[in-house]
Amino acid sequence: MQQLSDVTALAYLLSAVLFILGLNGLTSPVSARRGNLFAIAGMAVAVATTMFAPDMKNYGLILLCVMVGGSIGIVIAMKIKMTAMPQLVAMLHSFVGLSAGLVALGVYLTESGSGPPDTALMVEIIAGTIIGLITFTGSLVAFGKLQGILKPAPVVFGGQHVLNSLLALSAVFAGYFFTVSDNLVFLLVIWAVSLALGILLIIPVGGADMPVIISMLNSYSGWAAAATGFTLHNSLLIITGSLVGFSGAILSYIMCKVMHRSIFNVVFGVSSASKTEGAVEAQTAEGKSVKTTVVEEVAFWLKDTGKVIIVPGYGMAVAQAQHAVKELMNVLEANGVTVKFAIHPVAGRMPGHMNVLLAEADIPYDHVFEMEEINPEFVTADAVLVIGANDVTNPAAREDSSSPIYGMPILDVEKAKQVFVIKRSMRPGYSGIENLLYYRDNCSLLFGDAKDVCESLKAQLKAM
Amino acid sequence: MSQPMVAIYILVLAGFIGYWVVWGVTPSLHTPLISLTNAISGIIIIGAFLVAGASAGTGWPLAVGLLAVTLASVNIFGGFVVTQRMLAMFRKQKKRE
Numbered sequence: 001m002q003q004l005s006d007v008t009a010l011a012y013l014l015s016a017v018l019f020i021l022g023l024n025g026l027t028s029p030v031s032a033r034r035g036n037l038f039a040i041a042g043m044a045v046a047v048a049t050t051m052f053a054p055d056m057k058n059y060g061l062i063l064l065c066v067m068v069g070g071s072i073g074i075v076i077a078m079k080i081k082m083t084a085m086p087q088l089v090a091m092l093h094s095f096v097g098l099s100a101g102l103v104a105l106g107v108y109l110t111e112s113g114s115g116p117p118d119t120a121l122m123v124e125i126i127a128g129t130i131i132g133l134i135t136f137t138g139s140l141v142a143f144g145k146l147q148g149i150l151k152p153a154p155v156v157f158g159g160q161h162v163l164n165s166l167l168a169l170s171a172v173f174a175g176y177f178f179t180v181s182d183n184l185v186f187l188l189v190i191w192a193v194s195l196a197l198g199i200l201l202i203i204p205v206g207g208a209d210m211p212v213i214i215s216m217l218n219s220y221s222g223w224a225a226a227a228t229g230f231t232l233h234n235s236l237l238i239i240t241g242s243l244v245g246f247s248g249a250i251l252s253y254i255m256c257k258v259m260h261r262s263i264f265n266v267v268f269g270v271s272s273a274s275k276t277e278g279a280v281e282a283q284t285a286e287g288k289s290v291k292t293t294v295v296e297e298v299a300f301w302l303k304d305t306g307k308v309i310i311v312p313g314y315g316m317a318v319a320q321a322q323h324a325v326k327e328l329m330n331v332l333e334a335n336g337v338t339v340k341f342a343i344h345p346v347a348g349r350m351p352g353h354m355n356v357l358l359a360e361a362d363i364p365y366d367h368v369f370e371m372e373e374i375n376p377e378f379v380t381a382d383a384v385l386v387i388g389a390n391d392v393t394n395p396a397a398r399e400d401s402s403s404p405i406y407g408m409p410i411l412d413v414e415k416a417k418q419v420f421v422i423k424r425s426m427r428p429g430y431s432g433i434e435n436l437l438y439y440r441d442n443c444s445l446l447f448g449d450a451k452d453v454c455e456s457l458k459a460q461l462k463a464m
Numbered sequence: 465m466s467q468p469m470v471a472i473y474i475l476v477l478a479g480f481i482g483y484w485v486v487w488g489v490t491p492s493l494h495t496p497l498i499s500l501t502n503a504i505s506g507i508i509i510i511g512a513f514l515v516a517g518a519s520a521g522t523g524w525p526l527a528v529g530l531l532a533v534t535l536a537s538v539n540i541f542g543g544f545v546v547t548q549r550m551l552a553m554f555r556k557q558k559k560r561e
Binding site: 020035105120234244247251343355 | 467468471474475476482489490495500501503511513514526529530531532534538542544546548549553555556
């Protein structure tokens with residue numbers, strides 16, 4: 001690869017600074033939009049600098065591809081529903097991964113035959129290929145599971161880890177022979193192995209573990225870009241890749257911590273599946289019964305109360321109930337009730353998923369609180385409405401040391417005067433653990449679709 | 465210092481910046497964080513440009529490079545637009561009339 005000119009290098013430095021400022025903007029919703037604009041500016045500088053380099057060839061074709069790809073991207077981004085954000089992100093991660101693999105291949109095709117093989121370059125090409133393509137197929141599997149094309153349940157079979165290890169080992173061997181022989185065939189073997197490995201690493205992960213997986217693939221896509229930076233000796237790619245890589249890694253860490261999972265298990269594709277099986281019998285609330293209630297009763301309770309905390313979960317997203325929730329909030333506030341929202345870090349299918357849905361429904365973000373902020377407030381709440389959330393409210397996490405979720409931080413909803421849980425059925429949450437909350441004296445279950453229930457609650461309250 | 469060593473220096477130092485910046489991101493914006501980092505990882509397009517524009521020749525390097533350019537463009541435009549869309553929705557309480 002040719003040396004960068006000083007002008008280009010300076011422009012790239014400017015881009016890197018703009019990217020950092022862009023991410024830094026996300027510290028608060030107030031500065032966030034400006035942050036995104038910084039990042040866009042950084043990208044524009046980098047793209048323009050590279051495109052207008054004097055020795056650039058095939059200019060027209062490249063521009064055409066940018067326009068085609070860009071239009072597709074814009075159309076998808078404008079049309080996507082906010083509830084489908086996890087799928088979109090998974091799909092976009094797969095594109096970064098495949099691009100990294102293609103760039104590595106392209107660099108090899110361009111450089112091969114121009115002198116003896118450069119070992120460092122070969123190793124960098126191998127790294128870019130492996131990371132990129134694992135990201136590619138891994139993200140495709142995640143996309144398939146989120147979109148419902150593939151079954152979201154974990155796919156586990158005997159010898160899975162042995163197979164994965166063998167594949168990883170064969171990638172190393174193929175890499176060695178590729179470096180020594182400079183033969184394209186070995187690179188293609190690495191392609192095949194990496195593509196297979198990406199699939200095998202993600203199929204054992206269940207739907208509810210997706211927040212970790214999305215974050216992890218986010219991280220991988222960053223490392224893929226960084227590896228490409230090594231191949232091309234391009235510092236901007238390394239800096240950006242490293243930023244994204246660490247961002248995803250931190251998110252994965254946060255998600256693992258609040259889901260009470262070891263990051264090691266997730267990175268090496270150990271799912272919660274094995275632990276789930278033992279879990280079902282571990283917790284059964286014998287001899288206890290749950291109370292159920294009806295919309296009229298709940299509406300009556302909520303009518304003149306002082307403070308209501310709403311806990312949304314994935315069930316709200318599935319039922320597309322966020323707008324109905326907002327209308328319910330409006331009616332309650334019109335009655336003089338204080339309404340707050342409590343968000344558990346893993347609610348939904350990706351980090352921050354619930355916040356985006358509530359924002360979409362035009363619920364002001366100063367009504368929305370994170371777990372640490374809101375937990376002390378449940379004691380003072382007159383009523384809690386749990387909408388489509390389950391495990392994140394289960395007191396077993398605090399009380400039952402034999403429970404698989406023991407130690408996982410939860411929302412202290414049971415401390416409120418009264419808890420209403422809107423649920424479609426008695427089916428337990430993803431972990432298969434019965435929710436002890438439902439057997440508490442101050443908890444009543446309201447069966448039904450989240451959206452329908454919120455709408456009829458609103459209608460009832462208005463009629464009163 | 466060899467070129468790969470310089471690259472490792474950059475990787476590690478940029479990692480520290482990323483580490484501190486990302487811990488500062490408010491959890492309510494974690495979804496936009498993912499979509500924004502996704503958009504900027506479209507920076508891989510620079511590599512795709514270099515592959516596609518390296519030689520006037522035709523054949524495999526050009527095809528591979530152009531496919532990578534297209535994919536990375538979807539990422540960049542899609543990622544930035546969807547991030548902007550999401551961020552535009554985050555509002556404070558409107559003044560009561």
